[in-house]
Each structure stands twice: as C-alpha cells, then as structure tokens.
Amino acid sequence: xxxxxxxxxxxxxxxxxxxxxxxxxxxxxxxxxxxxxxxxxxxxxxxxxxxxxxxxxxxxxxxxxxxxxxxxxxxxxxxxxxxxxxxxxxxxxxxxxxxxxxxxxxxxxxxxxxxxxxxxxxxxxxxxxxxxxxxxxxxxxxxxxxxxxxxxxxxxxxxxxxxxxxxxxxxxxxxxxxxxxxxxxxxxxxxxxxxxxxxxxxxxxxxxxxxxxxxxxxxxxxxxxxxxxxxxxxxxxxxxxxxxxxxxxxxxxxxxxxxxxxxxxxxxxxxxxxxxxxxxxxxxxxxxxxxxxxxxxxxxxxxxxxxxxxxxxxxxxxxxxxxxxxxxxxxxxxxxxxxxxxxxxxxxxxxxxxxxxxx
Ligand SMILES: Nc1ncnc2c1ncn2[C@@H]1O[C@H](COP(=O)(O)OP(=O)(O)O)[C@@H](O)[C@H]1O
Ligand SMILES: [Mg+2]
Numbered sequence: 082x083x084x085x086x087x088x089x090x091x092x093x094x095x096x097x098x099x100x101x102x103x104x105x106x107x108x109x110x111x112x113x114x115x116x117x118x119x120x121x122x123x124x125x126x127x128x129x130x131x132x133x134x135x136x137x138x139x140x141x142x143x144x145x146x147x148x149x150x151x152x153x154x155x156x157x158x159x160x161x162x163x164x165x166x167x168x169x170x171x172x173x174x175x176x177x178x179x180x181x182x183x184x185x186x187x188x189x190x191x192x193x194x195x196x197x198x199x200x201x202x203x204x205x206x207x208x209x210x211x212x213x214x215x216x217x218x219x220x221x222x223x224x225x226x227x228x229x230x231x232x233x234x235x236x237x238x239x240x241x242x243x244x245x246x247x248x249x250x251x252x253x254x255x256x257x258x259x260x261x262x263x264x265x266x267x268x269x270x271x272x273x274x275x276x277x278x279x280x281x282x283x284x285x286x287x288x289x290x291x292x293x294x295x296x297x298x299x300x301x302x303x304x305x306x307x308x309x310x311x312x313x314x315x316x317x318x319x320x321x322x323x324x325x326x327x328x329x330x331x332x333x334x335x336x337x338x339x340x341x342x343x344x345x346x347x348x349x350x351x352x353x354x355x356x357x358x359x360x361x362x363x364x365x366x367x368x369x370x371x372x373x374x375x376x377x378x379x380x381x382x383x384x385x386x387x388x389x390x391x392x393x394x395x396x397x398x399x400x401x402x403x404x405x406x407x408x409x410x411x412x413x414x415x416x417x418x419x420x421x422x423x424x425x426x427x428x429x430x431x432x433x434x435x436x437x438x439x440x
Contacts, residue, residue, distance in 0.1 A: 093274035128337045129391065132158075134328040138183035141324050142317065143176050145303035151389070152294040152406055153180055153268065157334055158341050158385040161291025161378070162247050162267040164232075164282075164410060171296045173270040175317050177228045180268070182320045185330030186225035187262060193235035195278075196231070203252045204259075217254060225331070229269040233279040243267065244286045264334065284369075284413055290309055291295035291378050293410040323419045341388045346380065346395040353397055353405035354379050357404060360432045361412055366423050379407045397438045404429055 138148050143150070149165065151174070156163045165173050181188035191202060204220030221227060222243065229243060246252050247267050251260045269290070272279060287293075299307065315323055354376055362370030371379075382403040387395045409425045418428075 102161045102228050124336075125340055126391075128259070128333060128340060129389065131329050131333050132337060132389065134234065135180070138325055138328050139176065139179040139201075142179040142182075142315075142320055144298055144306045146172065146176060146296055148406075149176060149294045149296055150180075152292050153177075153405075154389065155382055155385045156268075156291055157184075157264070157266060158338055158388070159291055159381045160264050160266060161381070162289060164287070164290040164293040165268060165296060166273060166293060167270075167296030168292070168298070169272060171298060173296055173360040174228070174230055176296070177230075177270065178266045179320060179325060181226055181228065182199050182325040184226065185327035186264070186334075188226040188228070189221040190228040190230060191221045192230050193232050195234060195236065197235045197239050199239050200240050201248055202239060204254060206255055207417070214223065217257070217259065219259075220252070222252060222265075223259075223263060225264050225266065227265070227267045229267055231271065232269040233271040233281060240280065240282060241286075243269075243290055244282075247289050264331070267293055287374065287410045288374060290410060292382065292406045294406055295409075311323045337388075341385050344384045344388050344393055344395060346384060347439075350395050350397060351380070353436070354383070354400055356382055356436045357400070357432055359407075360436050361428070363410065364412075364428055364432065366415055366418035366428050366431075367412050368415045369412045371408050375408060375411040376409075379403060382407045399440075401433060401438075404433060 099418060123292055135154060136147075139150050153163060165177065167173050178190070181190075191197070200220065202220050203222055204218055206215040208215055208217045232240060232243070246261060247265075250263075250265055251258045253259070271282070343374070358371040358373070358376040360370075360378065361367060364370065379400065383395050383399040386403055387393075387399045390399070392399075408429060412425050414423065414425060414427065
C-alpha cells in the first residue's frame with residue numbers, strides 16, 4: 082500500500098478574504114490613503130490565485146501528480162531545494178521543465194552523467210589568451226531554478242559540488258566566493274537508489290533538501306489521459322506549443338513569501354512539530370531521527386501549506402500533511418528494520434499515530 086500524499090489544495094476563491102474593500106470616497110479627507118497595491122485586502126487572495134495558476138500551467142503538460150506540483154510550489158515559497166524521486170518515465174523531468182516554463186525565472190538544466198566534473202556544475206576559471214588572464218566562467222548553478230536531472234548518476238565529487246552550492250548559496254573558486262542569484266532553488270531528480278549504476282546521495286547531505294517528493298506511477302485514468310494528449314499531438318519537447326506560459330515571476334514569489342511569513346503558529350502547534358520530530362529520535366526502527374533543522378523545515382513547509390490553503394494560521398492538520406515529504410529523507414532506518422521490510426513511511430505513520438495532537 083502506498084501512503085496518501087497530502088491532498089492538493091482547494092481551488093482558491095477569487096473573493097477577497099478578511100473584510101470588504103471600500104471604494105474611495107469622492108471627497109476623502111486628507112490622511113492615510115485607502116489601502117491599495119500589495120497591502121490591499123484581497124491582494125493575498127490574488128497572490129494565492131497566481132500560485133494556483135502555476136499549478137494549472139504545469140497541468141497543461143503533466144497529467145495528475147498534483148501532490149508533487151504542490152510540493153514544488155511550497156518549496157519555492159520556502160526557497161528550499163527538492164529531491165524528486167521516481168522510476169524512469171513518470172515525468173520527473175517533464176514536471177520540472179514545465180514548472181520552469183510556468184515561472185518567469187532564470188532556469189537551467191544539468192543532466193548529471195558519470196563523467197560530469199564539479200566545474201561543469203559550478204563554473205571554472207578559463208584562460209583568456211587575449212588578456213593573458215584567467216576569468217571565471219559561471220556554471221549552470223548561476224540561475225534561479227536549477228534542474229539537476231538524475232543527480233545520482235554522477236560520482237560523489239560532482240554531487241558534493243552541487244550540495245555545497247545548495248547549502249552555502251555561493252560558489253568558491255580559487256578562494257573567491259561568488260554569491261548565487263536569489264532565489265536559488267535546486268530541483269534534483271533521481272531514480273530509486275536500488276537502480277544500477279547509481280551513486281546514492283550521502284545521508285548526511287540529504288538534510289539539505291527541504292522536501293523529498295515521490296512520483297508514483299499514474300492511476301489508470303491519468304495514464305489514458307497522457308496517451309490521449311500524445312494522440313492529439315502533444316510534444317513533451319515543445320512546451321510552448323502545449324500552451325505553457327510564464328504566469329508568476331520573482332515579484333509574486335517574494336510577495337507571497339512575505340505573506341507566508343505572517344501566517345501564525347500557536348505555541349501548542351510548535352510543540353506538536355517538536356514532539357513529532359523528537360518521537361522519530363526514540364523510534365526503535367531508526368538509527369537516526371529528525372534533527373532540529375528538520376523540525377524547522379517542517380515548520381516552514383506547514384506554514385506555506387496553511388497559506389496556500391487560505392488560512393492565516395497553522396493547524397495540526399497542516400503539519401500532518403507535510404510530515405512525509407518533509408521528513409522521509411531525514412531519518413535513517415536500522416538494518417534490522419530494513420530487513421523486516423519497515424520503511425521510513427511506515428515509521429512516520431507510527432509516529433503520527435502515537436504523538437498526541439493538540440486541540
Ligand atoms: N503524468 C504524466 N503526464 C504527462 N506525461 C507523462 C506523464 N507520465 C509520463 N508521461 C510521458 O512520459 C514521458 C517521460 O517523462 P520524463 O519526464 O522523461 O520521465 P522521467 O524523467 O521520470 O524519466 C513524458 O515526456 C511524457 O510524454
Ligand atoms: Mg528524466
């Protein structure tokens with residue numbers, strides 16, 4: 082049985098929330114102007130609709146996979162990196178390419194191959210014969226949204242160069258630190274690690290991914306729809322022809338992030354996040370539980386989800402919805418548990434069932 086990913090958010094209403102707008106009176110007295118622009122009531126709902134538009138845009142190419150699409154939007158809101166896992170052919174690459182097409186952001190793609198060198202990712206010094214000097218040529222990490230495709234097909238040294246850039250948000254070559262653009266979000270795809278010819282990501286560095294999203298095989302109806310689109314001439318190499326257009330840019334993302342930062346979380350719910358993470362550290366099936374960094378990640382993703390769902394506060398349900406994608410890659414199973422067929426997902430389900438929910 083596969084566990085259920087969190088549900089896609091409800092369609093946002095276009096009605097302004099939190100009060101009505103007052104049309105400016107003809108002879109308004111001098112004083113503070115009526116709220117207009119980003120702070121106006123309803124701006125929040127409009128922003129949320131913009132981000133829902135990103136999901137709809139991606140849907141022009143990718144059938145289903147709603148939980149993954151929502152997860153990617155949550156990561157953008159948190160400026161966090163994503164690991165996208167699934168067997169070959171479930172549209173991992175298509176999903177991230179579609180997300181890039183739906184966003185007005187700088188985006189690059191690197192296909193990780195066994196012979197890729199660290200400098201191919203971060204950039205390197207090149208000699209200019211004309212000036213007789215070395216200059217830095219930026220690698221593909223100098224972008225806003227980097228698709229790191231099939232990251233586990235490359236050896237550890239090249240993986241490490243990307244993981245360092247992700248953590249430090251800068252690249253140091255020849256002792257000179259060079260900051261990466263803001264936002265800088267990596268979406269790395271990987272085949273399940275059991276696949277041959279893969280170099281699994283170091284456990285200690287998995288913590289650098291905010292979310293790990295798992296793309297399941299499609300439901301039958303979705304698969305039929307994939308074929309129907311192909312039969313109508315859909316070409317996954319030409320997303321523009323499929324109608325995908327940029328619908329949100331850096332401005333919308335920055336404003337949405339500011340809104341997410343205003344979402345409130347009660348101390349009891351903070352306690353709930355902490356208790357869930359602490360419970361993983363006591364699980365007999367795990368040799369490594371969730372770190373405090375993992376706990377802060379769960380706080381961040383729950384908050385973004387609460388905002389996307391149209392709420393100004395985080396509920397325990399929001400936290401529960403994000404436990405699997407936020408924590409599944411931050412725990413390490415004991416060998417005995419693995420032999421018994423216990424997986425990270427079932428351990429997290431046990432933790433969710435055991436920890437009392439605040440009310
Ligand atoms: N959910 C889906 N929606 C739309 N197309 C799909 C879907 N799943 C598979 N496909 C089709 O299969 C192709 C393989 O996708 P790709 O992104 O290369 O897979 P992966 O990166 O997971 O190996 C896509 O280009 C598309 O034609
Ligand atoms: Mg692929």
